[in-house]
Amino acid sequence: MFNLIRRDVILQKRQLLIFLPVILFFIIIDKHPAWTFLIASIFIPFNTYAYDEKVETNILLNSLPYTRTEIIASRYLGAIVYMLLAIGVTSLALFAFNKPFTMIDIAIGSSLFLLFAAFTFPLFYILKPGHITMVVMISFFLLAAIGPAIVLFLAEHLTAITDFIVNLSVPVLYTGATLVIMVVYVISWVTTTVIYQRKAF
Amino acid sequence: MENVVELKNVTKKFKGFSVKNIDLQVKQGFVTGFIGANGAGKSTTIKMMMNLLKPDAGEVKLFGLDYKTHEKAIKERIGFVYDGNIFFEGLNLKDIKRIVAPAYKQWDDTLFYQYVEQFKLPLNKAIKTFSKGMQMKASLAIALSHHAELIIMDEPTAGLDPIFRRELLDLLQELMIEGNRTIFFSTHITTDLNRIADYIAFMQNGELVFNQSIHDVAENYALVKGGLNLLDSDTEKAFVHVHRASTGFEALTDNIKAVKNTFGDTVVFERASLEDIMYYLKGGIHHV
Structure with a gap:
């Protein structure tokens, strides 16, 4: 299984060369650190999917001594592993450029990443291969552009929920958010596994 | 005599096409050629042997084991070669090896490099720059480097020039000298089989017409x-x-x-x- 996760790096040797410049770019243009953490986390896992949506890749992986459960597990665990690595690298870069950031930035960035992964990973196995990566990346930037506005709009209009969240104590809010994200991520994982088990190549 | 592959009453239906009631045994230690016209159901059958497709009904067993409980153990013992290139196109052979090798417990690096040398394969050029014949050789080098007991190949000779086809057949013959190896390969170039096959399985319109030794076929x-x-x-x-x-x-x-x-x-x-x-x-x- 570790081999399946390590595969991503071998596959993306060249893409990794642009990983650092991209992060540096976001740091230099002074994007919010949470945003930089999010972009950095997305880089490797979603790049891998650009390969994995191809039928040939699935034929190869499934002909090797791996089970389908393992192949999917490597995706979900790999996403977390690469997210942590990306956070490490990004933190160092931010530190080197003397840009302040907090644990909350990391928490927001990684939460958004995990949620985004949870909602999009199953799509790679439901939709027809070909343009999934494009669709996902475009929807990501759309969400990033109009997402905050939607959240603000909802916060203003669904005052009951807003009040409820605002009234939570900080520890409860954090624990709750962590739990929700974990549950969503696990549900996504199980769903994808079930879908993948039934696929024919 | 032991059967390495055993399909019992296997059926798989698709829209407008189906593979019906296949009973097929592949005998250990022999070369079985799998013939049939395009669209006869050869690839579907091979995919079921590899667990890429699950049959609607019937039983698929390899080495006497079934995929439900022994998927990894089975695949550990199979070397596979497919018609098209299934390796990441942009990668070179060395990187592909780095991805495939750790999947197998029995991977043999020395053997791999021996084949690379024998086939004159470049290690640092992207697979997509390989000719069809070289891609085949590359797949073969990878398939043969983990001491697989069963080698399954789907149309390995398709699109190859006659000289390389012959080299490939000679190589397969050499492989068979080594004891209890089994080779199962599909082809529609039947002249390939006269040279090396011990058994012939013939499919037509989704049904297995016969599976006999090449001598029986000639006699019957x-x-x-x-x-x-x-x-x-x-x-x-x-x-x-x-x-x-x-x-x-x-x-x-x-x-x-x-x-x-x-x-x-x-x-x-x-x-x-x-x-x-x-x-x-x-x-x-x-x-x-």
Whole structure:
């Protein structure tokens, strides 16, 4: 299984060369650190999917001594592993450029990443291969552009929920958010596994 | 004699196409050639052997084990070669090896580099720059480097030039010297098989027509030639399919004895090649 996760790096040797410049770019243009953490986390896992949506890749992986459960597990665990690595690298870069950031930035960035992964990973196995990566990346930037506005709009209009969240104590809010994200991520994982088990190549 | 692959009553339905009631045994230590026209169901059957497809009904067992409980153990013992390139196109052979090798407990790096040298494969060039023949050699080098007991190949000779096809067949023959290896490969170039196959499995329209030793095939089938006046609805029954021409008929029989009884010396018998058998069976007029 570790081999399946390590595969991503071998596959993306060249893409990794642009990983650092991209992060540096976001740091230099002074994007919010949470945003930089999010972009950095997305880089490797979603790049891998650009390969994995191809039928040939699935034929190869499934002909090797791996089970389908393992192949999917490597995706979900790999996403977390690469997210942590990306956070490490990004933190160092931010530190080197003397840009302040907090644990909350990391928490927001990684939460958004995990949620985004949870909602999009199953799509790679439901939709027809070909343009999934494009669709996902475009929807990501759309969400990033109009997402905050939607959240603000909802916060203003669904005052009951807003009040409820605002009234939570900080520890409860954090624990709750962590739990929700974990549950969503696990549900996504199980769903994808079930879908993948039934696929024919 | 042990069966390495065992398909029992396997059925798989698709829209407008199905593979029906396949009973197929692949014997250990032999080369089985899997023949049939394009679209006969060969690839579907191979995919079920590899667990890329799950049958709707029936049982698939490899090495006596089933995929539900022993998927990894089974695949550990198989080397596979597919028709098209399934490796990441942009990667070079060295990187592909780095991805594939750790998947196998028995991976043998020395053996791999030995094949790389034997096949004259470049390690640092992207796979997509390889010719069809080189891609095949690369797949083969990878398939052979983990001491697989069973080698499954889907159309390995398709699109290869005659010289390399022969090299490939020679290589497969060499592999067979090593004890209890089993090779199962599909092809529609039947001349490949006369050289190396011990058994022939023949599929047509989603059904397995026969799975016999190459000697049995030669003994059971024959081409019969004679004058048109010999044919009537009764005598025709001894043939699988009859081809009529103004100069006489040519027919395939799977019952040489009956034909001899009916026609005696009035007809000429010729050895039926695999291609003849495929061609006449495709004619489709099944007797009985």
